[in-house]
Amino acid sequence: MGFDPTAGLTGWDLTGFHEGHDTECWKRLGAQEMTIEDSERGPIFGTRFSVWAPNAHAVRLVGDFNWWNGENSAMHLIPGAGVWALFVEGASTGSLYKFEVCGADGVWRLKADPMARFAEASPHTASIVYESQYVWGDDQWLWFRGEAKPHAEPMSIYEVHIGSWRKDLTYVQLAKELVEYVSWQGYTHVEFLPVATHPFGGSWGYQVTGFFAPMSRFGSPDEFRFLVDQLHQAGVGVIVDWVPGHFATDAWALSRFDGTALYEHADPRKGEQPDWGTYVFNFGRNEVKSFLISNAYYWLDQFHIDGLRVDAVASMLYLDYSREPGQWVPNQFGGNENLEAVEFLQMVNS
Structure with a gap:
């Protein structure tokens, strides 16, 4: 793999979030479609997923892009930020996903994204990657x-x-x-x-x-x-x-x-x-x-x-x-x- 698995997300990006005055944290957390640079293949398109879970022992990403199996989709903890992130090549608008969170108590919980901009209708509970294309x-x-x-x-x-x-x-x-x-x-x-x-x-x-x-x-x-x-x-x-x-x-x-x-x-x-x-x-x-x-x-x-x-x-x-x-x-x-x-x-x- 020739790219940063967190797609460049740093603790510095989250300073305002931790200080209580971030007015646009949806631009940093949640599911963000983007194109990043792979040192071997050049530009690659996908989605960066990130979630605030500072007391978790581990977080895995599951979705329809990995057959809802998070064993090979462990998220990376951003140093000093309490935020976990992972870039998934090819994931895009319409992709369904959730986070598997191993909590401070050692229990794994399947969680919807707090920052999801689209979500399944009840009784289903998955989050959905979504980027607006609307022209006002x-x-x-x-x-x-x-x-x-x-x-x-x-x-x-x-x-x-x-x-x-x-x-x-x-x-x-x-x-x-x-x-x-x-x-x-x-x-x-x-x-x-x-x-x-x-x-x-x-x-x-x-x-x-x-x-x-x-x-x-x-x-x-x-x-x-x-x-x-x-x-x-x-x-x-x-x-x-x-x-x-x-x-x-x-x-x-x-x-x-x-x-x-x-x-x-x-x-x-x-x-x-x-x-x-x-x-x-x-x-x-x-x-x-x-x-x-x-x-x-x-x-x-x-x-x-x-x-x-x-x-x-x-x-x-x-x-x-x-x-x-x-x-x-x-x-x-x-x-x-x-x-x-x-x-x-x-x-x-x-």
């Missing part, structure tokens, strides 16, 4: 949005749950029927209930497993872009419900990702949400802040979303939210405010 046509809307003063102008928002609005429509079909309906009714904006991947299609979508991947049972990420584009071209803004306060406990997703409480608090008094049976993000961990801040920007930048409605803010701000005395831990000053969540929300809005 909403330049006029973006100009108008830049000139507008939304705080001083009337807004009429139509809330939409994609899974039940004229049930079983795809993103492409919605781009016709929903656009016609909201234009006829005179709405200025639509607000989509969460479109990020969640395992139970019958829910409203607030227990997320794939924060960077639009629900695939309605179509591809580029088809969701088409829906947003068509709304914009019709003069309708798009708001998306964003769920940074908690996440689903499904064993194949974020929970106990490397055998430890990586994305969530280890202490259940801070790391579990009793109302919803979910895990609570550890807002004090820099890498988690980078993950969530990048996620917010991802929807705004990559999908031209006009605004995010942050869900369940009270559950983030108050340590005693829905908890009885003795079931929560006061902050350093003895109060019930979650100071780490306050700082995180300030960063998101800055």
Whole structure:
């Protein structure tokens, strides 16, 4: 082999991620199509896979490109980064994959990619390599949005749950029927209930497993872009419900990702949400802040979303939210405010 198996990924590339101010970590982690140089064969095309799992003993890559057998696809630990990476020649958009993570407890777990930009529809759980080819046509809307003063102008928002609005429509079909309906009714904006991947299609979508991947049972990420584009071209803004306060406990997703409480608090008094049976993000961990801040920007930048409605803010701000005395831990000053969540929300809005 005449090429770097990590495709040039270094600890330096991940400095911002570890310091808590990376706003585009999807460009470094996850699945990235690229062409690299092989000293013997010249340029070769494929995909670099990388995942943050600092407490793992080992990580292997499995997918349809290696018959779901990771024995010969051990990932390489980037020195000092807690990130594992591997370049796979020929893997490209449409390739299915997962990570086999040997956790700090010595148990192997099969995990979806936290940074996956496309994912299989439930009940399947694999991540999918995806590079957008979409060409936007909403330049006029973006100009108008830049000139507008939304705080001083009337807004009429139509809330939409994609899974039940004229049930079983795809993103492409919605781009016709929903656009016609909201234009006829005179709405200025639509607000989509969460479109990020969640395992139970019958829910409203607030227990997320794939924060960077639009629900695939309605179509591809580029088809969701088409829906947003068509709304914009019709003069309708798009708001998306964003769920940074908690996440689903499904064993194949974020929970106990490397055998430890990586994305969530280890202490259940801070790391579990009793109302919803979910895990609570550890807002004090820099890498988690980078993950969530990048996620917010991802929807705004990559999908031209006009605004995010942050869900369940009270559950983030108050340590005693829905908890009885003795079931929560006061902050350093003895109060019930979650100071780490306050700082995180300030960063998101800055």
